[in-house]
Amino acid sequence: MSVTLQDSDCPVILRGVRTHFDRVRNVWVLLAPERVLKLDDIGRAILDEIDGTRSFGEITAILAEKYDAPPERISEDARTYLSGLIARRMVEAR
C-alpha cells in the first residue's frame, strides 16, 4: 500500500485528530490516538489549509501564494509532511 499523495488527492484530517493549543507549554500540538505531535509553524500552516474539500494541489498553491514561496518547494515539503501523517493514520488522502 502506497502512502504517496497526488496533487488531485483531497487530504482529510481523520476523526480523533485535532490541533490544540497547549497553554502550559505554550505550543501548538496535534492530538491523535495515543500520540501527541508538536506542531511547528509550517506544520500548522499546512494543516490549517485542510478543509476536507481542497485538493493537495490547491492547498500547496494557496500556501505558495500566502508565504510567497516557490510552489515546487512548498509542494515537496507539504507532501513529505502529510505523507508522514498518512502513514501514521492521522490524515487520509481521498
Place this chain on the structure above:
Amino acid sequence: MSAPRANPPMAMLAELTHRCPLSCPYCSNPLELERKDRELTTDEWKDVFTQAAEMGVLHVHFSGGEPASRRDLEEMVAHARDAGLYTNLITSGIGLTRRRLEALDSCGLDHVQLSLQGVDAQMADLVGGYKGGFDRKMQVAGWIGEIGFPLTLNAVMHKKNFDRLEETIAIALDMGARRLEVATVQFHGWAAKNRAALMPTREQAKQARLTVNAARARLAGVLVIDYVPADHHSDYPKPCMGGWASTGINIAPDGSVLPCHAAHTIEGLNFDKAHERPLKDIWYNSHAFNAFRGFDWMQEPCRSCELKTKDFGGCRCQAMAIAGDAAATDPVCIKSPLHAELVRRAEADAEDDADLIYRLMPD
C-alpha cells in the same frame, strides 16, 4: 539528594474502578483490588480532570477495571473534554450498549481502545473468563465502527495466542481499526501469578517481531502497529514509562496518585491521594514522584552506563520484584548480575503448561 525539575505530565491513566466483568489472568490491576465503596466519587474525579488539564496533561485514558462499570462514565468524559483533554476509553466493550456509545459520542469522546482476549469465542472466553464475551465484543466493535469512533485494538499476546498473531491482525482490519497494539504480557500484577501459563517462548517472541515487521510494511497507511516485545527475552530493558514520573500520571480507583500502575509494589514509597493533596504538588514535590527521577538514584552498572539516558535503567517495579531493590538495574539487562537467572526462569516458564489463574474480586 535533589531531583531535577520535572516537565509537566503529558498523559493521565484514570483507573476509575477495579470492577470488571472479565477476570483476565494477566490483568495489570494490583492483587489487592479496591472495592466499589472506596472509589472516588464523580465530583472527585471531575476535580482530578480539571487539575490535570491545568497542569499540562493532554490525554486522559479512562481505564479500570472496566470503566463502563461506572454509570457516571459519560458525565466524566464530558467534563474532561470540556476541560480541554483528549479523551480515550480503554474498554473490553462489556457493559457498553449502542445507546451508551452514542451518549459517549455526544459527550465528545475522542477515541476508543478495545481489548481483545482471543481471536475466537473459544480462546477469548477462556482467557477473559466470561462466556459470551467475544460475541458481545464483536457487536460493540460494530457499533464503534458505525458511530465512527477511531479505534485501536489492543491485543495482549502470550504463550497461548502468539501463534495466532496473523489472525489478530486480520480482526483489527475487519473491525476497521486504525491502530493495533501487539502487547506482549508484562509480568506484573496478576500476570506475575501466571508466568508459567503465559510466558512466551523465545522462538515465539522472535517470530512475532518478524510477523509485525512484515505486517507493518504490507499495511502502511492502513493499520499502524505498535509492538511491545517480550522483555524477558530481550538483552536490554524497556525504557519504562519514558523514565520514572516523566510523562505519565496514574490515578488508582481510591485516588492514589502513582507514577505508573504498578508503582504501589515498591516498598518504602508513600503515595498521596488526589482528593487530599493538589495533583501539581504531588507531581513536582512528593517524595514518591522524585524517588527515581534523573540519574542520581542509580547504582552500578546503570550509573556509568551510556544507555542510562535511553532506557533509564529499565522498570523500577521489575527491579523491585526480581532484584528486591527498586533502585537496582532491571534484571532484563544483560549487564545485571541477575540476568542469567531471569533468562533461565523465563525459559523454564515458557516450557511449562500451567493452567490459568483468574483474577478475583474481593468478596
